[in-house]
Amino acid sequence: MTEPLVGRRERKKAATRQAIADAALQLFMERGYDRVSIRDVAEQADVSTATVFKHFTGKEALVFDQEEGNDARLVAAVRDRGPGESVLDALRRHVLDTWLPIASHPQRQEFNHLVDSTPALRAYAERMWARHTDTLGAAIADEFGVDHDTLACTALARFVLEVPALAQGQKDHRAAVEEVFDFLAHGWRPPTGPSSP
Secondary structure, three states, X not given: OOOOXXXXXXXXXXXXXXXXXXXXXXXXXXXXXXXXXXXXXXXXXXXXXXXXXXXXXXXXXXXXXXXXXHHHHHHHHHHOOOXXXXXXHHHHHHHHHHHHHHHOOOOHHHHHHHHHOOXXXXXXXXXHHHHHHHHHHHHHHHHHOOOOOOHHHHXXXXXXXXXXXXXXXOOOHHHHHXXXXXXXXXXXXXXXXXXXX
16 A cells, blocks of 8 residues: 555655754754854755745744644643643643653753853744743633633733743752642642741
8 A cells, every 4th residue: 555645745844844953953052053054054954945944934943943833732732621621730731741851851951051042042932932822822711702812811821831931940840840730720828848837
């Protein structure tokens, strides 16, 4: 039986896209973001510069290659949740399933340093974060039949998207994510410790 042409074509496109992104990240890590051109990336990936632009909107997008479908995944986490599962629980599961593998990646610290030390990448990440906030806030609002600018929905979207940044510096990433979502579900309570009365 022959494989459908569309399936093969889509897999080939995905493989090319991944090869370009991998080549770009390798060069950015080795030389620094500002010292690498699109032409350098194309040469490293053995494709034309036109092919790079066919797959990516610009140089910054090469760094955040996994972000392309993030809006759709956020919306799906809200809309496609299981029967009886709350929006908050669905978002908790989504963060645990998608962010924990990223947080434990061996190049994560090096990647964070690249983004944090490059103004163009920091600005791109902030724009991306704002877009995701709008998308997620609208999806939450739709679930409750309220206007997209409803503050409670926008605030929840912002808090959820901030969870990885809050959990990043903690020793136990899973426990940190759970703690923040427990706070979102039940409200803030004063922390207790050995010196608490």
